[in-house]
Amino acid sequence: MAAPATSGVPAAHHLTRVPGLLYGGDYNPEQWPEEVWAEDVVLMRQAGVNLVTVGVFAWGRIQPGPERWEFDWLDRLLELLHGHGVAVDLATATASPPAWLVRAHPEVLPVTADGVRLEFGSRQHYCPSSPVYRAAAVRLARALAQRYAGHPALALWHVHNEYGDHVTECFCAESAADFRRWLARRYGSVERLNQAWGTAAWSQQYGELAEVEPPRRAPGPVNPTQQLDWRRFCSDALLACHRAERAVLTELSPGVPVTTNFMSMSKPLDYWRWAEEEDLVSDDAYPDPADPQTQVRAALNYDLMRSLKGGAPWLLLEQAPSAVSWRAVNLPKTPAQRRLWALQAVARGSDGVLSFQWRASRAGTEKFHSAMLPHRGTDSRGWRETVRFGAELARLGSVAGGRSRAETAIVLDWESWWALELDEHPSARMRWSTLLLPWYTALHRRAVAVDFVRPGTELGGYRAVLAPNLYLLRPETAQWLSEFTAQGGQLMCGPFSGVVDGHDQVHPGGAPGPLRELLGVVVDECWPLADGATVPVELRDGDGTLAATLWSEWLECEAAVPVARYAEGPLAGRPAVTRHANAWYLGCHLGADTGAVLDLLLAAAGVAPVLTVPEEVEATVRTAPDGRDHLFLLNHGHRAAQVALPDHWRGARDLLTGTAQADRLTLGPLDAAVLLHPRTAT
DSSP: OOOOOSOSSOOBOTTTOOBSSEEEEEEOGGGSOHHHHHHHHHHHHHHTOOEEEEOTTOHHHHOSBTTBOOOHHHHHHHHHHHHTTOEEEEEOOTTSOOHHHHHHOGGGSOBOTTSOBOOSSSSOOSOTTOHHHHHHHHHHHHHHHHHHTTOTTEEEEEOSSSTTSSOSOOOSHHHHHHHHHHHHHHHSSHHHHHHHHTTTGGGOOOSSGGGOOOOOOOSSOOOHHHHHHHHHHHHHHHHHHHHHHHHHHHHHSTTSOEEOEEOSSOSSSOHHHHHTTOSSOEEEOOOOTTOTTHHHHHHHHHHHHHHTTTTOOEEEEEOOSSOOSSSSSOOOOOHHHHHHHHHHHHHTTEEEEEESOSBOOSSSTTTTSOOSBOTTGGGSHHHHHHHHHHHHHHTTGGGTTOBOOOSEEEEOOHHHHHHHTSSSOSOTTOOHHHHHHHHHHHHHHTTOOEEEEOTTOOOTTOSEEEESOOSBOOHHHHHHHHHHHHTTOEEEEOSSOSOBOTTSOBOTTOTTGGGHHHHTEEEEEEOOOOTTOEEEEEEGGGOOEEEEESOOEEEEESSOEEEEEEOSSTTTTSEEEEEETTEEEEOSBOGGGHHHHHHHHHHHHTOOOSSOOOTTEEEEEEEOTTSEEEEEEEEOSSSOEEEEOOGGGTTOEETTTOOBOOSEEEEOTTOEEEEEEEEEOO
């Protein structure tokens, strides 16, 4: 039995040492005269702000020339914030090189696949492989760490900003040389590269590594394995930049945690590898009010962030208080959405809610982006909501550091994602997000807790593992999944899996490659569906008819038994869904009907929902470090919802209202409740 809390005062965050949950946002004081700063810190305290991110785009202000440094303003700012009880997430400012650097070294600017060198005037205008950029960035990080490592305001280091947002790759000569060095480390010889890339096709053989260039624009489709290796290299090149800055910060300020802000489920960077370099995973998330599934996509992204470091709490480092500025039409959040979606992040593992940004900008690209303190100032509705939510979030401090438990896992392999979306496939409609979302949506609607896992993760504690797609599959991954089923776990694999190896070469015998024995099926031929076409799929024993879209396969059962068959079309009567012992194979894309098949697997696995709730209600549980469970109930619907509470939750107190609950709880439209369990969990 864990010891109960001994005080009503929230414990300090295990990494940042700031008590309770974190609340605040990006603060850009370099955009304002200093007399505004004094007003800002007073308002921050009024709003309950306890952490702000400083210096993200301040390189030109900190270092206005090659040998000129201006720290006095930043000294005064940090002292001012600290004096008002506001901690600082200090950025290294390396996302936007200053004009003097790119004019002295124009080779720093990135080059597109078409050979166009991009100009100064935006942000992230640098080549990741540029030794000039890397040296300048490390020098700046070192200067900041030397000056502020011991500053009492410093709670967190923030490296760069949104790596891979605008520049994920550069095709200049420096990048080409770096790519060749990367290939030399990977393959060792040109002969091994030729074999891996299959260069016998289209007479693409190389006589030496010096002949290899990045996959620039070409007359036709470019070698797919070259493209796959390029994706790997680009992620690694940006990671090398991050590692160089992090090494300086770790050297000069040991004990101060380091983060860099991720961008939810972002394709260009393998976040499994990146998370290994973070003390605290942080995310920038911008749910779209115009998207009817936005709460599902947000939950998916938050579950990923929590999973990247094995369930450790993460931090929502950026969100929009209302509208963003970069969509074609920027819908504002309603006050209820602002509150509900912020609570959703906390429900799924975030130890705080931070926004971009504190004070709305008057100039620049982001001047129409919403802020905690809008253009209208303290007379605005947005400001009143900022203050109101700050007070509400403070009531949830007991959940800080809390973790969630899941019995279901989804396999996510970034390299397989990259390979899946290469050129010249049977269908360009088979995209990772398209395949994943129906599986996750079904779990979300059923209030089934889920983690994401990378291949090779220890799967003890999981009852069910889902792999919506594993187009690229290594034998060791197949063995990992086989061992899971041998130990009693239920596995379901989605279509177009086990097709190629790590070099994007088709497995001998075709799909599902190394999964063939485990799944008990073989794919005779891929059978993609035309846009808009559907094919009825009948579950066995008359349990219903589903609709396949986008994709189907001519399956042959070797050891598996059909669970569902195609009812019409050229595959009529052939198996669409199969089962072999504990291994299920979904050989088609069922879209919104995916849940009907997942129900069969979840029942076989004995996976139960967090709580039985109406369809529009999201239910999650976080267990605090002191063992107390917190039940989050979020009504995403536009009608009131009734939630029946099981016996062990009766008497729980809603931290948002302070009221104890009986056997039934009513949630208004877009409303929420956070129940603190009346007893300490065992």
